[in-house]
Amino acid sequence: MKTLQLTLILLLTGLTGLPYGLWAQTASHNFTLEPLPYNYDALEPYIDRLTVEIHYSRHHRAYYDNFIKAIQGTEMEKMSIGEIFSNISKYGVAVRNNGGGYYNHNVYWENMKPGGGGIPDGSLAKAIEKKYGSFQAFKQQFEEAAKTRFGSGWAWLCYNSEEGLFICSTPNQDNPLMDVAEKKGIPLLALDVWEHAYYLKYQNKRADYVSAFWNIVNWDRVEERFEKASRE
Ligand code: MN
Numbered sequence: 001m002k003t004l005q006l007t008l009i010l011l012l013t014g015l016t017g018l019p020y021g022l023w024a025q026t027a028s029h030n031f032t033l034e035p036l037p038y039n040y041d042a043l044e045p046y047i048d049r050l051t052v053e054i055h056y057s058r059h060h061r062a063y064y065d066n067f068i069k070a071i072q073g074t075e076m077e078k079m080s081i082g083e084i085f086s087n088i089s090k091y092g093v094a095v096r097n098n099g100g101g102y103y104n105h106n107v108y109w110e111n112m113k114p115g116g117g118g119i120p121d122g123s124l125a126k127a128i129e130k131k132y133g134s135f136q137a138f139k140q141q142f143e144e145a146a147k148t149r150f151g152s153g154w155a156w157l158c159y160n161s162e163e164g165l166f167i168c169s170t171p172n173q174d175n176p177l178m179d180v181a182e183k184k185g186i187p188l189l190a191l192d193v194w195e196h197a198y199y200l201k202y203q204n205k206r207a208d209y210v211s212a213f214w215n216i217v218n219w220d221r222v223e224e225r226f227e228k229a230s231r232e
Contacts, residue, residue, distance in 0.1 A: 028072070028077055029068065029071065029077040029078075030080075031064070031067070031068065031081070031102070033060070033061060033064040033102070034106050034109070034110075036052070036056050036109055037109060037110060037113070038113065038114055040052045040053040040056070042113075042114040043112060043114060043216050046212040046213070046215050046216050047112075047197075047198070047201070047209075047212070047216070048200060048201045050200055051196075051197070051198065051199075051200045051201060054196070054200075055105075055192075055196060055197060056105075056109065059101070059105070059196055060101070060102070060105040060109075062101075063097075063098045063100075063101025063102045063105065063173070064098075064101075064102045066094065066097075066098040067094075067095065067098035067099045067101070067102045069094075070092065070094040070095045070098055070099070071084075071095060071099075076091065076095065081099065081102075081103050081177075082177060084099055085099070085100075085103070085175065085177040085178045085179070086177065086178070086179050087179060088178040088179055088180055089178075089179050089180050096173070096174070096178070096180075097172060097173050098173070099173075100172070100173030100174055100175055100178070101173040103175065103177075104154055104173055104175050104187075104190055104192070105192070107187050107189075107190040108190045108191070108192050110218065110221055111188075111189050111190060111217060111218050111221050111222055111225075112213075112216045112217060112218055113216065113218040113221075114216065116215065116216045116217050116218045116219065117214055117215040117216060117217055118219065119135050119219070120135070120219040120222065120223055121219065121220075121223065122223055123223065123226065123227060123230075124188075124219070124222060124223040124226045124227075127164060127165050127226065127230075128165065130164075131164060131165045131166075132165075138157075138167075139214065141167050142155060142157060142167050142189075142191075143207075143210050143211065145167050145168065145169040146169065146191050146193050146206070146210045147193075147206060147207050147210055148169075149169040149171070149193050150171075151171065152171070152172060152193070152194040152195070153169055153170050153171040153172060153174070153193055153194070154169060154170050154173075154174075154175065154190055154191065154192055154193060155167070155168075155169045155190075155191040155193060155210075156168050156169065156170065156175070156176055156185075156187050156188075156189065156190055156191075157187075157188045157189040157222070158176045158183070158185030158186055158187050158188060159185055159186050159188055159226060159229040159230060160184060160185035160186065161230075163185070165188075165226075166183060166185060168181075168182070168183045168185075169193075170182075175187060175190075186225070186229040186232075187225075188222050188225045188226050188229065189217070189222045189225075191210065191213055193206060193209075193210070197209070
């Protein structure tokens with residue numbers, strides 16, 4: 001039996017071209033570290049190349065690697081990220097911090113793009129106007145959430161069926177999908193306000209980083225997330 005297993009592994013390793021360790025790891029869960037959707041320098045001058053490179057290739061990767069390690073050999077390997085988050089209080093702090101870090105950064109990278117910015121369109125624009133009165137008023141509230149988060153954390157625009165759109169912030173790597181969150185909903189727009197997201201270029205001036213963010217928001221992506229969330 002052992003020989004048969006070994007033969008199969010060697011065969012698969014040969015066919016996929018992946019080293020055995022990597023093959024075994026990719027086969028045990030469904031979580032992937034998404035590639036950065038643009039080059040490291042694509043968000044210049046608003047977010048500098050070195051910050052994006054370190055943030056993605058070291059911070060985000062470390063959250064991913066540590067999340068995979070934390071769920072290895074557990075029931076979480078077969079769960080969706082949403083199922084894990086909605087039961088996060090049952091799991092250890094390593095899953096909460098690293099699973100959150102893994103997911104939150106996926107949303108963050110995706111909701112930016114070079115040449116982004118401007119104002120949202122379509123159903124999202126209407127929903128923002130209805131809830132906040134104007135895009136300017138929404139921006140102000142979101143900036144307030146980002147600037148007043150004490151220490152490290154995130155600012156969010158989210159959706160839930162009771163309230164529609166809402167703005168909130170979470171500490172550390174928590175997010176509004178987690179059962180421990182003060183306000184629960186589906187993240188539409190994420191802004192990382194950890195110092196590692198801005199310190200090289202903006203030093204202690206978080207407010208400048210927050211206002212620069214509007215120039216690179218990928219509103220098409222945020223609207224897609226809104227439409228999907230409001231259909232569910
Ligand atoms: Mn970060």
